[in-house]
Amino acid sequence: MSTVYDAIIVGGGHNGLITAAYLAKAGRKVLVLERRHVLGGAAVSEEIYPGFTYSVASYVVSLLRPHIIRDLMLPKFGLDIIPLDASFSPLPDGNSLCRWDDAARTRREIARFSPRDAEVAPEFSRAMARISRFVKPIIDGPAIDPASVGPEELWRLLKLGRRFRGLGKDNMVRFMKMMTMSASDFLDEWFESDVLKAPMSVSGIIGTFLGVRSPGTAYVLLHHYMGEIDGAFRSWGFSRGGTGMVSMACAGAAKHFGAEIRTEAPVSKILMKDGRAQGVVLENGDEIRAKVVASGVDPRRTFFGFVGEEHLDPEFRRQISRYKLRGSSGKVNLALDRLPEFKSRPGDEHLRGDIAIAPSVEYLERAYDQAKYGEFSRRPYINAVIPSLVDPTVAPPGKHVLSCFVQYAPYHLKEGASAWPEKREAFGDTVVDTLAEYIPGLKDIILHRQVLTPWDMEQQLGLTEGNIFHGELSFEQLAFLRPAARWSHYKTPVRNLWLCGSGAHPGGGLMGGPGELAARAILSSGETN
Template sequence: MKLLRRSPASFTPCLDGRSLLLGPDAELNSSEIAKFSKKDAMAYPRYEEQLLKFCKFMDSLLDSYTPEIKRDAHSLMDKVKDKFEKSAFWSHLLQQALTLGQKDMLDFIDLLVSPAAKVLNNWFEASVYTPGSGYVLLHHVMGETDGERGIWSYVEGGMGSVSLALSNAACEAGAHIITNAEVAQVLVDENTGSATGVILENGREVRSSILLSNATPYKTFMELVPSGILPEEFLQAIKNCDYSSATTKINIAADKLPQFCCCATDTDEPGPQHVGTIHIGSESMEEIDLAYRDALNGLPSRRPLIEMTIPSVLDTTISPPGKHVINLFIQYTPFKLTEGSWEVPAIRESFAKRCFSLIDEYSPGFSSSIIAYDMLTPPDLERVIGLTGGNIFHGSMNLDSLFLMRPVKGWSDYRTPLKGLYLCGSGAHPGGGVMGAPGRNAASVVLQDHGSLSKTI
């Protein structure tokens, strides 16, 4: 699997002719931010340094399974071992907190619980209501490639290359993978109350004493596990999780690159503005807030927030010469509309054209460059991919849905009330994102419970 580094990481064009490029290059960041505020350009390195401290603090939490209370510790030895492991975890966390120091720890808590606008206002003089200063300041520092912070990458061949690399590694280790085989139901032994395998949609049974589900918590427990098996209290908690989503994905085939008004150029060749994530409609926090409020009222945003990426700029394997693949990640689109339905072609087409027209304001002629497009609204994401509510993270990433509360209180350690069934997807700690942490952590728990495994699915 080949990673293609994106630098700069983000680009925000403005209608007033200015623009903002951000990435791992400190000098570039300084000169770009100085176009809006020289004082902010000086403050930004310190802001970024603090974020990096916080990222390092979070790393150990992301890469470890949670210190959940063990439910099957019956012997005195098991109970002592469990208490020792929990004490070691919290002791290590406390040591890290002490390393941060009281001021940084308070700032970290403030970052977690405060609105982004408040955090940004504490650091920068340019109001978050002025062009280019709002949405992207928190964006690029979270990326990491080969251990380097602030580096985002495309995967050559598209994101399917990640799945292919994982499957190749699994097969080399002796795994047998069945594809194009949808699971209809989890099999449960009536005598032992344990999972014994799955039934596929075609009726075939696949037997195993250990199951790991990468589906959402709702789909796993409410749809795949037979009724009457799981405790009602647990099911109620799963049902009450926040699966709401307001994102739509549009994949575009285009016959040329978008050229932005704020980047005067006499060539059609790719520039730094095409490499990273391009933010459209994010010139101010006020603009973002208005788009969000539309969705709260059951309306697709009148001026949606659009994240555009053009992976074909770096990855020549995914499009013919001179053509490009353009991906739009769009907010905000409610799952249910107050008027009409996403199933109505005219409503879908109207919203797509609204997005294209907004991009035209920054890049005239963009709409006319579109050869074809594919649109996935929240209901499409649920129907096609199985994402409950269309939520790409398998559930809310709010503070009340993270760590010991993910997916629900008391069941954060990948184990479930059904013996032999584990949760290994984004609905488990630490949540969504292309990082593999939930699966890796879940595998560690399975190995802890069962030792060396010969048969799993």
């Protein structure tokens, strides 16, 4: 008699592994199926070049929920987060701005460009921290459905309203503006210096096919401001050993609690009978049955790829077909023979955090303009890190890794997505050429480079259209609308099928929230009993 599991998790990304860990911790018999040879999905570390460990896609830790770290004892299984010390912005004219974890030092840096902004910056940080504390319970719990008349939902709405009033008039207005304004416009209300506003505004475009002047990007800025390490908001960090160690710690916790994990086990389809998910069929033809199936892949791949449109209600099918993915970013990882030196500021202290190539708002908008017409940006926004400066385990002694997140690289090129393999190296050249304007001699110290386009992310990592968040974080795809109206609580219209990936509330980023909340919803449903 073949084994029937309580739950099968499709996809071994960090969210799927977190779902597995919580279910196994509750005593359920759980199987995780990952199609690649390595776990992690987009949060993966790989030694692509001998001696150098790349955080292949996801490259920093910012949103991982602290209570998940505690619940699953992730440090016991290898999680070690090193806080970023600085945010460095080099400028083409040889000047630079660095925002430090020391408020007084940051104030002096900003004052070189605008004494007024230096005075305003602390107030801005306090306001964002206050709004972040208001938002925190929203992203740490199931999405509130304003259309529900159930007593539990109504009570949650009432509590939210009370907390909203507690923000105070000024912050209430700021929060409402953030829901609709562009990141650039919102920052214009606070600051005057483009040197400061440009690197701050880019948090509003991460993972979206929008520009910093596009309405709605102010919320995405807030989403990334929710980063929290040891209770400190706006805290980002490196995972020692690469971002994949976050996933491996989640996997360690899942196995500790009794979950079974299989790699190189690609799922072909979800086994359906009478409108109910009964398990999965692997690509080799094996059938594995379970009481419930939880998908850690994006909604479109889940429903149109694994379930099949014929099993979906027409209205739900329409909603998923309109769900926006539109990958807009790429990744370039470099193995370097020595530490790069920026012409605008020698030394390495300012390089122990992230480095933003975002010299002006106009520069960022011009990068977006090219993407709108199906071209990758010839002068892109680049967010780079050198994790080897603080984590010597990822490179040989004296050598370094330079990890670059790049936007814009639209999945939908004007020649079609299938043209990306022909353009991959030209895209990589553009990134290196842009960096070389700030780092003289960079090309001479590159030992190896890995270039990932959105097409590569789809083919290699299973991210449909290369979207790193399993769907854009636009206003119409958040909270009770993620991934579709009436289906934001992880349960899907297909009986016994659940979503546990970033395409579910609270959305993308290396946070683990969708995985944890999906597990709690599954356990509450009683379907695994």
